[in-house]
Amino acid sequence: MIRPATDEDWPRIWPFFDATVKAGETYAFPTDLTADSGRSLWMESPPGLTVVLEDGDSILGSAKMGPNRPGHGDHIGTASFMVAAEARGRGVGRALGEYVVQWHREQGFRGIQFNAVVETNTAALRLWESLGFTVIGTVPGAFRSPVHGYVGLHVMFLPLA
């Protein structure tokens, strides 16, 4: 089940959020995040939204979404995703991705832009491509992967209008 996240969910999001950021392979997030600053970064307020995918008492993944830019750019959305390591390969990312696309359609956005998909994150890349996103361009060497060194960041886009 995917539902809006509440502040009470954060203690069950933070462990896999923190592990993902510390692994450092998928997001250019600050490297000194605490549980508090992580919450500020992840938990969106309207017009944005943060959701969790819950299975019984466990939170297996989370996504945040909302306008990519303010003002004259706010008709294009964006989103970020976190999936618990133990839940990978079970369709959690896909379910969250489909939710995010549907949410943007319902809210009247004209497209969704991912600003920085790490090019070595092939699982995410394939998933977004299967949802209709295409790579608009790649900023060479814009991400320092602990495993792969300098790798590119893809800008991806899905038109909705």
Add this chain to the structure above:
Amino acid sequence: MIRPATDEDWPRIWPFFDATVKAGETYAFPTDLTADSGRSLWMESPPGLTVVLEDGDSILGSAKMGPNRPGHGDHIGTASFMVAAEARGRGVGRALGEYVVQWHREQGFRGIQFNAVVETNTAALRLWESLGFTVIGTVPGAFRSPVHGYVGLHVMFLPLA
């Protein structure tokens, strides 16, 4: 003369900053900025920097610069520029652009990324291309221009390493 901006400069930056944002053709900034929230948005702290181009007692333009992303993306910089309407066509943007490129070189950045150059802002586009930037990709219709309607946003990049 280009020099770091101080808080005392803001009253002379705000008029052309505000006029540029209100014209709405070049930046996806919030449309409800006040002098205070505009200052928070424009005046950078380390590791970023905001500069002004001064001619006598007049400030003709300003630029802000710094890491485009935190964490594993902070080796790529970014920048934004504002030029007073009455000073356009006098090389203010070029002087600020050259300063910004030099600053990033000195700070050891590996490249500079512009995230959202409005495709109808041909003066800026030509200027950045003349400084060596190329268009990495264009997000279609990502900007609502009051004059031109939905237009694309270019991602531009200059490698420095």
